[in-house]
Amino acid sequence: MIHKAHIDDMIKDTQRVKTVRDPDNGNRYPAALWWSLLVIIIGMVAIGPNPAYSEEITDPETQSSTKPLWELGLFGGITRLPLYLGSSTHRTYALPLPYLIYRGKLFQSDREGVRGIFSRSEYLETTLSFFGNPPASEDGTAREGMGDLDPIIEAGPALKWYFLGRRPNQYLYLQPALRWVTSVGLPDNVKFRYRGWRFLVNLIYQNDAVWGNDQWGMGWNLGINSANHQYNGYFYDVAEEDVLPGRPAFEAEGGYGGMMLSGNVIYRLNRSVSFAAYGRWDGLAGAIYRDSPLVEQDNNFTVAAALIWTVATSKKQVDARYQEK
Secondary structure, three states: OEOOOOHHHOOOOOOOOOEEEOOOOOOEEEHHHHHHHHHHHHOOOOEOOOOOOOOOEEOOOOOOEEEEOEEEEEEEEEEEEEOOOOOOOEEEEEEEEEEEEEEOOOEEEEOOEEEEEEEEOOOEEEEEEEEEEOOEOOOOOOOOOOOOEOOEEEEEEEEEEOOOOOOOOEEEEEEEEEEEEEEEEOOOOOEEEEEEEEEEEEEEEEEOOEOOEOOEEEEEEEEEEEEOHHHHHHHHOEOHHHOEOOEOOEOOOOEEEEEEEEEEEEEEOOOOEEEEEEEEEEEOOOOOOOOOOOOOOOEEEEEEEEEEEEEEEOOOEEEOOOEOO
């Protein structure tokens, strides 16, 4: 579904181009510049449940199901999400973008993001996963005067445990993942800065044929996360020079970072066009950084809707459970 990575936060509005300040030299430059590179890095591919029917084919002899090796399409959506977790400021974004689904043997891009496949079986899969997070402007927020936050990229290994086995149209799995985090700044040169690590555990369910009707799909994702002090500090530290009345100094520690619950539903109008809706709740009660003055509320909500058009699919088919063999 419209990925929990919040990649859809890349365009502030359709009237003006958002700018971001480089924390090193104070220059401001168009967000579209570095977002164009970030789009390439993380693939812009995690757009949700199978957007169309995917021309799934069942072999009458083996009863195994297949899907196209790749699908290419267009994605037009709108979303409202918090500036960062704990912020009381929300933004609404429009998002016209291309998308790619690829079901390869060693590399895949789909509703679960961009990832490399190390090994897989009926019950287990080890991958290298990637995740992205958009920038956060200081303007008019609790971070006023502290500088903008650069977008971040996360990468690291993940283990998927399909404890009920795999099925072509639905799955349930537990996924622990460890990701290292880097921020990206692009004033004149690409600048990467290490920002710590995160550990996440998610229970994920997806059904692409609700009650046997493949026009409807739905799913949910329940997760908890933790991070080290460096990651938490990037978002929630307040240095002495940034202290203001009502904004005391704060230094984040590592530990529990909150929980989330998201859900999605998709209706396939025909073999090429689908409509999708998404909702997500993030709860910060008990988070190790909860006392930061930059955390203004315990609950954040994200909502989104999208129209998805599948333009082309490959003739080559791959196993719907394991993808390409």
